[in-house]
Amino acid sequence: MNAFRSAALDDVDWKILAELQRDARLSYNELSRRVHLSAPSVAERVRRLEESGVITGYAARVDPERAGQPLLAFVQLRCARGQCLLRTSGAEDYPEIAEIHKLSGEYCTMLKVRSASLTHFEGFVERLGEHGEMRTHIVLSTQYDDRPLEPSVLEREVTDAEGWQRP
């Protein structure tokens, strides 16, 4: 897997990622201006980021509230003795489920769920309840959702250090 990542991301790559995470429709011209590189160079870097799987695609962001699904909740599932039930019945039966994660710990599954109202959510919980014990947390408000990925602290220290050596 690491053979695929020819090299770690440098600061220009991260700048490109930051820009494209904010606006996926930037032209190579505009991008090149913002990262202070030529258009062909940026295009080449973006191509590499796509091919190496760092950039997995480009998606429109939809506001769940404006789209009629203002209710957000986290649901922890405690699956009966090892049989995680969302493995049997696919998530396709539950369009309300936005995310599914397997956890360490007693409650083995974490779901992020969106629905149109408390009434809908109640129905969802009832349907899902057949799968095992659960614990629900209803979200009151959201400060950040899907914040753009940034270089980790360690990476920034490294590139900063490189920056000091260069000039």
Place this chain on the structure above:
Amino acid sequence: MNAFRSAALDDVDWKILAELQRDARLSYNELSRRVHLSAPSVAERVRRLEESGVITGYAARVDPERAGQPLLAFVQLRCARGQCLLRTSGAEDYPEIAEIHKLSGEYCTMLKVRSASLTHFEGFVERLGEHGEMRTHIVLSTQYDDRPLEPSVLEREVTDAEGWQRP
């Protein structure tokens, strides 16, 4: 707020949203083919979706693993007597935090956190630990992350019913 949403989304709108959530860079030509409408009509609908805030933007999707942050965890914070501490110190100090939600219940905050390794995560938890009691859930694997938003079950029933009346 509802005055802004001139009307609810119909099935063509949802089809457009589905396509653009899968590929934000579709041209109006290609989009018009997929939703069986003319290009100017699609462009007009997209413009309305953008103006009404249903579409909030277009973003590149970045694979956190390939970008060097394979570790994902949920952290529940129990803030000391009503003072939610992420209100005082901004989330900018914690670039690892991908999401912040206020919850009902004892643990008043749910964080989604990405970091480079367990070592980094340990450091993050120590830094955050000053803010209050917490409960961490480390993610072992992820089946779905940020699944595209779909019309709610109720909406689909309604539009299906409309579909029956039309022919």
Place this chain on the structure above:
DNA sequence: GGTGAAATTGAGATATG
């Protein structure tokens, strides 16, 4: 909401420094 045409814009390639 559909059609068609004109004008703008951007992508891709190539050659060179």
Place this chain on the structure above:
DNA sequence: CATATCTCAATTTCACC
């Protein structure tokens, strides 16, 4: 990797049905 230029293609946008 930067610059320059060229060509080709594609999309946007407008006016009109």
